[in-house]
Every structure is written in C-alpha cells, then in structure tokens.
Amino acid sequence: MQITVLGCSGGIGAGRRTTAFLVDDDILIDCGTGVGDLSLEAMARIRHLLITHTHLDHIACLPLLLDTLFSRLQSRPLVIHARADCMHIIHDHIFNWQIWPDFFELPERERPVVRFHAMEPAVPIYLDGRRIDMLPVAHSVPAVGYRVERDGAAFAFSGDTTSNDGFWDALNAHDTLDLLFVECAFPDREQALGQQAGHYCPALLARDLTKLRHAPRVGITHLKSGEEDSVFAALQARVPGRELLRLCSGDVFTI
C-alpha cells in the first residue's frame, strides 16, 4: 500500500498545503488544498474520498474537485465516505446552490457525479482489497480518524483531535499498525486554546502516545503555520523513544 502526502499543514503560506492524503491512487483522505497539486489524470483516478470532518482546511478543494472532474465523473461517480452528520453539514452548507452548485443532483438527480456513503466506527468497509475502519476522536466538531489495511499492512490517520482514549483504544484493538499520521497543531504555550479548538500540543500528544501498544513510524501533521519547527522540536524532546517524521507535501510511504 502506498500513502502520498498531498497536504499536511495546519494553515496556509508559501509551500504549505492543507490536509489531503492519497492511499494508492484511488482513495483520498480529506480534500484540503494539497489536492490542487495533483495532475488532472491523477485527480481522475480518485474513486473514493474519506472525510474526517467538515472544517474548511479538510474540505476546501472538494467543490473545485467535483467541478474540475465533472465530465469524467458522469460515467463513474465519486463516493464520499463520512459520518452521516458530516455529510449533512457538507451538503447543507456548501452544496446549497449559493456557496456552490449541488453536485449531488448534477447533471441529474438520478445520476449525480458524487454520492455519499454514511460510515460509522463499528462497521468497516472494504474497497478493492483495502479494509477501512473509522476511528473515534475528540475534536471541536463531529470528527473521526481512519485506519486502512491492505495485505496485513496498516496505516492510520488521526484527523484533527485533542487528547482522548477512543482513538488509541481503537488502534490497539487491531494486531498491527505500520504507519501512523497524527496531528500536533498547537505549541505547548497554547495548550488551553488547542484543547478548546480540539487539537494536540506536544505535551498532550507525548502523553497519549504512551497509550499505543504498537511501534509504527509516526508522521506528524497539521503543525500550525509558522510554528512548525518549534512544535516538532518540542514533540521530539518529549518523545525520545519513537521514530517521529515531520511530514511534507510530496512524501510517499510504502508499507
């Protein structure tokens, strides 16, 4: 299985792209601004989108993606997998004909270019040999993480979250974890704001990483713009025993 980092920044600014990860060439996890760097051919290979939550930095490119691929999707619609409440938020607040046309009924209501599939944490789905599990997390809006397993190799992504037990318990319930992407958005000095906004800081993430029974490579994502160096260094100092990777757009992992 191959995981490509398209965007992993907690904000914007030169060289920064917001959250989007490509699994193999057909499953996209979140649809932040990193998607805009894909070639049209690569975009057209995406068949499934897994959404962690509805904040703009994770869905900003979804309306544009559907418009860009409109003619190509008419023969094979994109499927968006998400919590049911996230689906409704996206439809009602984005695809409402005012912010963007309702591609869920275009070109015709009976054969739209995109459709929703509601997922829940207890029920895995299988997409061409990949098992997908939704994982509980704790953010400021309804949110989840995902675990993707193929041929015994497993990758997981936290999405946006602050300290919790459910995510780590869900990872520990499986036998393997080879690669983990976890967010660490805020510096320790902003821990209170970070918790209010539903994010990790190095102190909280270092504590929660001790809950994980697996020893995957750990990629750090969602570092806030301008705080990348200091937050990553603080986390490394607090987690000397694990291999931590500072993710960058363009990184490719094979597991």
Ligand SMILES: Nc1ncnc2c1ncn2[C@@H]1O[C@@H]2COP(=O)(O)O[C@H]2[C@H]1O
């Ligand atoms: N009280 C708050 N609750 C949620 N988000 C906040 C708050 N204050 C500031 N924010 C910012 O709003 C951002 C929304 O997207 P993020 O969750 O990535 O990160 C959040 C914070 O940077």
